[in-house]
Amino acid sequence: MKLKNLTLIALLIIGVFLFTGCENKEITASYDVIPLPQQIVKQDGNPFILSNSTSIVYDANNENMKRSAQFLSDYITFSTGIKLPIKENTDANTSNTIVLKSNFDHENLEAYQLSISKDLIEINGASEAGAFHGIQTLRKSIDTTPQVAKVVFNPVTITDYPRFEHRGMMLDVARHMFPVEFIKQYIDLLALHNMNRFHWHLTDDQGWRVEIKKYPELAEKGSMRTETVIGKNTGEYDGKSYGGYYTQEEIKDVVAYANDRFITIIPEIDLPGHMLAALTAYPELGCTGGPYQVAREWGIFDDVLCAGNEQTLVFLENVLTEIADLFPSEYIHIGGDECPKVRWQECEKCQAKIEELNIKADSKHTAEQKLQSYITTHVEKFLATKGKKIIGWDEIIEGGLSANATVMSWRGIDGGIIAANQGNDVIMVPTSHFYFDYYQTKYTDTEPFGIGGYVPLEKVYSFNPIPDEIPADKAKHILGVQANLWTEYVPTTSHAEYMVLPRMDALSEVQWTNQDKRDYSSFIERLPRMMNYYKAKGFNYSTRGFDVISDISIDKENGTATVKLTTVDNAPIYYTTDGSTPTSNSNLYTEPLKFDQPTLLKSMVERNNGIETPVIETNIELK
Ligand code: ACM
Ligand code: ZN
Numbered sequence: 001m002k003l004k005n006l007t008l009i010a011l012l013i014i015g016v017f018l019f020t021g022c023e024n025k026e027i028t029a030s031y032d033v034i035p036l037p038q039q040i041v042k043q044d045g046n047p048f049i050l051s052n053s054t055s056i057v058y059d060a061n062n063e064n065m066k067r068s069a070q071f072l073s074d075y076i077t078f079s080t081g082i083k084l085p086i087k088e089n090t091d092a093n094t095s096n097t098i099v100l101k102s103n104f105d106h107e108n109l110e111a112y113q114l115s116i117s118k119d120l121i122e123i124n125g126a127s128e129a130g131a132f133h134g135i136q137t138l139r140k141s142i143d144t145t146p147q148v149a150k151v152v153f154n155p156v157t158i159t160d161y162p163r164f165e166h167r168g169m170m171l172d173v174a175r176h177m178f179p180v181e182f183i184k185q186y187i188d189l190l191a192l193h194n195m196n197r198f199h200w201h202l203t204d205d206q207g208w209r210v211e212i213k214k215y216p217e218l219a220e221k222g223s224m225r226t227e228t229v230i231g232k233n234t235g236e237y238d239g240k241s242y243g244g245y246y247t248q249e250e251i252k253d254v255v256a257y258a259n260d261r262f263i264t265i266i267p268e269i270d271l272p273g274h275m276l277a278a279l280t281a282y283p284e285l286g287c288t289g290g291p292y293q294v295a296r297e298w299g300i301f302d303d304v305l306c307a308g309n310e311q312t313l314v315f316l317e318n319v320l321t322e323i324a325d326l327f328p329s330e331y332i333h334i335g336g337d338e339c340p341k342v343r344w345q346e347c348e349k350c351q352a353k354i355e356e357l358n359i360k361a362d363s364k365h366t367a368e369q370k371l372q373s374y375i376t377t378h379v380e381k382f383l384a385t386k387g388k389k390i391i392g393w394d395e396i397i398e399g400g401l402s403a404n405a406t407v408m409s410w411r412g413i414d415g416g417i418i419a420a421n422q423g424n425d426v427i428m429v430p431t432s433h434f435y436f437d438y439y440q441t442k443y444t445d446t447e448p449f450g451i452g453g454y455v456p457l458e459k460v461y462s463f464n465p466i467p468d469e470i471p472a473d474k475a476k477h478i479l480g481v482q483a484n485l486w487t488e489y490v491p492t493t494s495h496a497e498y499m500v501l502p503r504m505d506a507l508s509e510v511q512w513t514n515q516d517k518r519d520y521s522s523f524i525e526r527l528p529r530m531m532n533y534y535k536a537k538g539f540n541y542s543t544r545g546f547d548v549i550s551d552i553s554i555d556k557e558n559g560t561a562t563v564k565l566t567t568v569d570n571a572p573i574y575y576t577t578d579g580s581t582p583t584s585n586s587n588l589y590t591e592p593l594k595f596d597q598p599t600l601l602k603s604m605v606e607r608n609n610g611i612e613t614p615v616i617e618t619n620i621e622l623k
Contacts, residue, residue: 024149025145025148026151027150028151029153030143030529031158034505034523035194035512035513036522037137038159038161038517039158039159040156042155043116043155043156045117045155047118048116048153049152049153050076050084050152050153052082054084055098056072056086056087056097056098057097057099059089060088060089064128064260065131067260068128068135072098072135072139076142079142080146080147081148082149094119097121098121098122099120099123100123100131102125106161108161109129110126110133111125111159111162112124112125112126112133112134112137112160112161113158114156114160116157117155128262132262133162133262134158134160137158137160141153143532144533144535162194163511163515164465164481164512165196166427166481167194167480167482168195168196168480168482169197169199169483169500170200170201170268170482170483170484170485171186172204173200173201173202173209173246174201174206174208174209175204176488176490177243178487178493180246180250182496183254184257186496187258189500189501189504190261191262195263195508197480197482198258198263198265199484201268201484202246202268203277203278204270205274205295206228206295206296206298207242207294208223209246210246211248212322213322214322215319217281218277218281218282218319220281221294222280222294223243223245223294225241225242225293225294226241227239227241227296228242228297229297229298231449237296252326255326255327255328265329266333267323267327267332268332268335269316269319269332269335270335272304272305272372273305274300274335274337276292276301279305280294285305285306286306286343287304287309287344287346287350288343288347300338302342304339305375306344306349306350307353307375308344312375313378316378320332320379320383320386321386324383324386330389333392335392337393341366341372350371359374370400371399372398373396373402376390376396380404389404390405391407394407394409401422406426407419407424407427408426408482409428410430410484413428416428416430417470420474420475423474426479427479427480428463428478429483429484430463432459433459433460434455434482435453435483435486436500436504437487437488438450438451438452439452439454440454440456440457441456441544441547443547449489449490456544457503457545461509461520463510465478465510480511481511483504485499485500497541498542499542501534501539501540501541502527502530502531502545505527524568524569527545528611531611532609543613544613545568546605546607546611547567547616548566548567548573550564550565550601550618552618554621554622556622556623559596559622560622561595561620563592563593563595563620572584572588572605573588573589573605574586574589574603574606575601575604577593577599577600577602579602581602581604582604582615586604589603601617602616602618603615603616
């Protein structure tokens with residue numbers, strides 16, 4: 001036979017093999033997803049086999065459930081290649097179907113029950129949102145494996161509900177602007193993690209990012225900065241103008257996109273500080289009258305809205321009217337953080353306002369802090385006429401807190417404790433655990449730039465939202481938890497992905513799963529499946545939680561050091577001490593290493609689950 005024919009036959013055999021291989025490929029679902037469901041009860045019986053003859057059915061005439069059915073079908077196609085048709089429920093289709101319903105009887109409307117038996121997968125939500133969360137659990141139970149023929153689901157009953165009602169993430173689009181497509185992707189990530197609130201930080205000193213029809217200059221002028229500082233306020237600038245804003249049409253589109261995924265967008269208009277962009281557009285709203293410049297560097301700026309100028313209140317009412325119309329959310333975030341009072345102290349109008357209102361400093365608060373409270377309260381009352389409530393950063397406590405304000409506790413948890421004990425609602429977002437602009441490793445030299453700090457994955461996971469200082473009868477005031485991504489040092493979408501993935505996974509379990517069911521090593525075992533999904537999606541995610549950790553103890557007397565190497569998942573560690581780059585052929589670490597010479601220890605890990613971590617260098621000195 002000629003060589004050409006042989007090659008053809010070989011190719012044919014390989015082709016048939018690949019084809020049948022893919023035809024038969026079968027994987028088994030695992031219900032240990034993130035966030036971990038509250039209750040998973042295995043059932044007896046034969047498994048449900050999902051294949052291309054399975055269909056998804058939804059309640060007739062329910063557009064929301066129809067949309068959710070399509071989401072589920074799309075998710076399954078992404079993770080397996082299997083395409084499932086969606087159909088209206090006719091009651092005739094009882095076998096080999098995934099049935100979506102929304103009449104599960106549970107006090108928590110976001111609850112769902114996922115029941116799997118040989119013939120049927122039923123997701124029954126206590127509401128359409130609950131069903132959507134059940135859909136997320138089902139899709140996360142399937143490891144992303146392109147070209148699967150069958151997924152085996154062992155019989156189970158999962159009964160699940162969220163621990164907290166506010167489960168969110170914030171994104172700052174003022175310091176850096178992100179395209180609508182990315183905002184939607186961020187919302188998709190929230191949905192994947194059973195979150196239900198997207199806090200959209202739309203305005204700040206470095207840019208105003210939402211079109212306001214009554215004040216066109218906000219978008220025209222306030223959204224553009226002439227250039228941006230390089231690095232951490234180095235005094236050097238890049239010379240490139242930077243800016244952009246979302247039109248109201250774009251905002252509506254994003255709000256609808258989030259709504260389809262049962263996510264409420266909470267917009268933030270940060271006031272009365274962090275307003276340089278607005279002041280640049282409308283300088284008459286500042287104490288000095290300007291001129292002002294959209295900030296080109298990072299930080300806190302003395303120029304804020306003039307609290308003594310009646311036009312400031314008119315401006316805020318007009319802006320918030322448009323915001324309230326654009327966002328159906330019950331809550332509007334009005335910022336309130338980092339508002340210096342130096343201009344107010346020197347401004348005739350502000351001081352006249354303090355007199356007019358008969359504001360007096362006391363042992364707890366300055367008159368100017370109380371002046372900020374006057375603005376906050378005015379805005380709160382105004383928004384109440386539109387059926388809205390306010391959320392503010394914990395500084396809003398400072399001049400006296402009004403009864404209906406919700407506090408976002410960011411400077412630690414103390415503000416949250418004070419507010420909850422006073423009977424105010426609270427969302428916990430402390431920098432120590434939920435500032436995702438902070439580094440997630442101590443090896444910062446090779447990391448994408450971060451603002452500083454250290455918030456590793458385990459730290460995020462370790463948070464207990466209800467500290468001991470809040471008694472049981474006040475615990476209900478802790479509405480929930482969220483993480484914040486400030487973007488001074490996050491200029492690109494890929495960088496943003498890196499900062500939130502996978503810390504968002506740890507966050508989601510803090511938000512969703514009861515405290516007594518949470519366990520970090522169990523979480524770590526469940527995480528690779530999520531990472532596999534991120535990889536398939538092409539996301540930039542961090543594996544730093546899986547790094548080798550070296551623990552050095554030095555015996556100064558004897559001039560020796562002992563080094564213990566660990567990984568969170570007990571993966572095998574290989575190391576060198578001669579300066580060469582370790583491979584899986586290097587020494588296998590089995591017990592603590594002893595050194596009596598200064599040494600450069602290099603270690604690496606090999607895993608078969610696709611998680612790769614960098615070589616870790618540990619400089620061992622004996623003093
Ligand atoms: C904040 O981080 N300034 C709320
Ligand atoms: Zn003033």
